[in-house]
Amino acid sequence: MTAAARRRVLCLAGSLRAVSANRSVLEAARELAPASLELVLYDGLAALPWFNPDDERDPLPGAVTGLREQVAASDALLIACPEYAHGVPGAFKNLLDWLVGCPRFPGKPVALLNASARGSHHAQDALREILRTMSAELLDRVSGTVPLPGTGCDRAYVLAQLEPRGELEALLKRLARALESA
Template sequence: MTVLPRRRVLCLSGSLRRVSANTAVLEAARVLAPPSLELVLHDGLAALPWFNPDDERDPLPAPVAALREAVGTCDALLIACPEYAHGVPGAFKNALDWLVGGLEFPGKPVALINASGRGSHHAQDALVEILRTMSATVLDDVSGTVPLPGVGCEPAWILGQPALREALSALLARLDRALAQA
């Protein structure tokens, strides 16, 4: 029997809300992930200090070092990010800014989940531009929309909706295939 290696996927939610549709979709993805993928949710974005290039020295602030280590030890990233004022939320952009100066991020495969059921695309478009500028390998064929109702959405509710389970499972299967071919 051949045992396939398990690939580690770091999940980043662009929302700091306690009850967030973006975090919920990533938590639901962890439940639905095929055995060959280990999805790990990073929950330290709220602890990051505001980006200041003067602070990019040894030692890095502990939350920054933890984020960079998590990125460095994963095989890919799965990002679900909301849209605020037609853009990427400031706290999430701050997290990305902290990754620019590290060696862990360039070339990293990244898949995106758009959890908005209202057709929001400005933040997704901006996020793709930012990620490509940071030398990520954006997996356009993997990324997709899992339309959620918004605030208050829980992982159990997502998992109880056949169409959402199917959309999320299909996205994860595409991610699994893309990483297996890499």
């Protein structure tokens, strides 16, 4: 498969931690992705200003323009988001709020990756509701859990553990098939 035929997947980690299970699983995913996928890790969560509808005029804040350009240039999104207080962390909800007005977001295929061994289903349920409201194309058959112990879990750990690595590889293969058939 040529590089031009590769599908670009923007990976969004919902945690601001320097070493988070969610970011680590996405970093590992870049190494394990099938040749048909190009996974790009978004690195600007902390730089986004707090959402204010008054700021949705031209020109948008630079960090928001960068986020929207990356979303527009992607064939799909892969989201790994932690759960805080039974919900989506504020910084990640802020990112989603900035995407509400993004004209290239509706219909965007989105797969959810749950990196919690304990399930953290409240945040996943909330994300699904938010993304449905935003008119994302949720890839529920692709989405899944890669059970990780939580904090202190880095990319090397994910790659070295058979169960999480196998779950991640299976999820990425499902994602590749879903994007090939789209």
